[in-house]
Amino acid sequence: MASAIQKIALNASRDIPFNRLVLSQSNVRRAKSGLSIEELARDIERRGLLQSLNVRPVLNGEGAETGSYEVPAGGRRFRALELLVKQKKLAKTAPVPCVVREAGSSILAEDDSLAENVQRVALHPLDQFRAFRDMLEKGMSEEEIAAAFFVVPTVVKQRLRLMIVSDKLLEIYEQDGMKLDQLMAFSISDDHTRQEQVWEIIAQSHNREPYLIRRMLTEKTVRASDRRVRFVGLEAYLAAGGPVMRDLFEADDGGWLQDPTLLDRLVMEKLASAAEDIRAEGWKWVETALSFPWGHTRDFMEIEGTPVALSDEEATRLTALHSEQETIEAQYALADEFPEDIDIRLGEIEQAIEALEERPVSFDPVNMARAGVFVSLDTDGTLLAERGFVRPEDMPLEPEDVASDGDAMDGIEGYDDRDEPEGMTSQEIEPEEEDGLKPLSDRLLTELTAWRTLALRDAFGANPHIALTELLHTLVRDLYWQVSGAGCLEAYVREIPLPVHSPDMPASPCAAPAQRGLEA
Incomplete structure (x- = not known):
């Protein structure tokens, strides 16, 4: 004969006057977190108690019930009700719905308290977003929703903003294929097609950081901090019907202007007006x-x-x-x-x-x-x-010399063109070398050049700011203006030896820093 399947029996539920309830010392919640007692009390005052308390009879020394009940599970709700009683918003004998555990149960009070807090699952953020949207569609304002859940209106605006993200991306987020901060980054744009294109691109990359998503969604826009926007003013752009993309989750310095063509037209019109005044x-x-x-x-x-x-x-x-x-x-x-x-x-x-x-x-x-x-x-x-x-073409003409070279020499005392050799002009006569310093030898010039180069290197090493500035100038000149080699500095990674130098150069103070750098 088959045995009957044993059916479970649920604990009885009944109303108990509040003044017969006491907080149990077996409640496992000690640390304060989440909604404050004051906020929970205001919520109960507005909508009533949504969840019953879990209680069990208090026994005396002989094991008999005293008529009072302790609350091991639902301590925060009990404290909120207690606060309402102190504020005289709730009667001391007001009936409180309770689930009563029988006396002498094998289930410990700590077991019930722990289970109530552990066996619950927090609401998925997407369900919260959708709930806010439904409440808004049914007539509640953003301020009323914020007041009902004890948050500032900005939080509600942010949550509602997430609902402009593509349904496809919301589904990916719901299935844990995307993080919340990534979803928040997509809310910067309401273009679903572009949102999905960006996700397809970054989904194949290891870099899925929110900043990259924002950058890709705003790559064809102009930051509100751009010099053109500061020149014409954001108000003028908005007055001309220009759309602005905003980020409700991070500081965006005024957002992104989505119509660069309109912005440039406004800039040129204002420049033209200023040009007429000038x-x-x-x-x-x-x-x-x-x-x-x-x-x-x-x-x-x-x-x-x-x-x-x-x-x-x-x-x-x-x-x-x-x-x-x-x-x-x-x-x-x-x-x-x-x-x-x-x-x-x-x-x-x-x-x-x-x-x-x-x-x-x-x-x-x-x-x-x-x-x-x-x-x-x-x-x-x-x-x-x-x-x-x-x-x-508007520059003034320089005065022309009226006299020729020969005529100019006529005014010099003692000069006679008959003194010039036959067949030679004054320009063709080479002046005799004056007595004095003789030209330097090639060897000496090379050694002096090596010393000067080494001194310049030492000066650069002692002035990092000047060296960095000159390096940046050289790189910009070579890469932007394409005039490589137009200065004394060439920027690339290579050691340039000085093959010709004087014998005492390697031991000089200028060469010592360079040698230490090579050894390091």
Whole structure:
């Protein structure tokens, strides 16, 4: 005869007055984490108790029930209810739904407390995002959702932002094929096709860092910190209907402008307007560009201007600023660093002094009538006007020599062209070598050149900043302007020996650092 399958019996559930409940010392939760008791109390006040308490009878010394119950599982909910009672928002005898474990159970109270906290699974972030979206679609505002879950509205905006990611990528994230920070990086763009293209590319690479995802999604955009944006202003771009891509999860310095063509048009329009104002000063021509190539003024002659003198008011203010600066520096001369407010004030003083000392320049109207101005953007996004350049065809003619070489010699006392040898002009007569120093030998010139080269190497080694600057200049010149070999420095990894040198050179102080570097 087959035995009957034993069925489990669930613990009874009933309402128990709150004043008959006590917190059990068997509750395993000790450390504070997650939602605070105050926030949980406000949540219970708003929506009621969503989960029953797990309790068991309190026994006296003889093993009889006392009518009170201890709470080994649900301690945070008990404390929240206790806080509501203290705030007189809940009656002391209010019934509390409880699941009652029978007295003398073989299951320990610590077992129940641990199981309640371990056997639960945290909500997947994607389910939270979708829940926020559903709540928003059903009429709740972002602020109401944030208040209901005790978070700031920015958190809700961030969660809702993740829902603009492609469904395909959301599914990959749900199946743990993508990390949360990677999903957050994709939320910077709402172009699902591009999102999926980027994922297909990085999925085949070992580098799947969020910064790379952001870079690939914004490669055809312009940063809001770009000099063109600073020049025209982000507000002007937005007013013209330009879209902006924002990142809600990281600092984006204003975001990315998605219409570079519109931005460039706004820049050129503002440059053209500035050029007309400058042309009205009396210049012959004005050229505008986002930026001019290096050396664009090389073939032009530059006219000189006169700095505008300081007015009496400006001179008085400049003196006062210098005096204040000297007083502050003397007051804190022995301090390791300036206090924050003093440091800010010194910065303001330096800016004011610089603005006063950088004087505008006035030009002669006659010179302005044949000169022009290059108008472009400076590196910091401000207007750059290079005034006073004259084109080659507008340069004044140099006075020509009227007299010939021969005629020029007629005024020299004692000169007679009959003294020149027959058939030779004065230019063809080689002057006799004067008595004095004799030319240096080739050997000596080579040794002196070796000494000079070694001295330059030693100077470079003693001044890393100068060496780095010259190296950078050489690399830019060779790679960008393609004029290799136009200077004294050649940048590549190679040892250049000095085959010809004087016998005492290897032991000289200049050669010692180089020799130590080779041995190292």
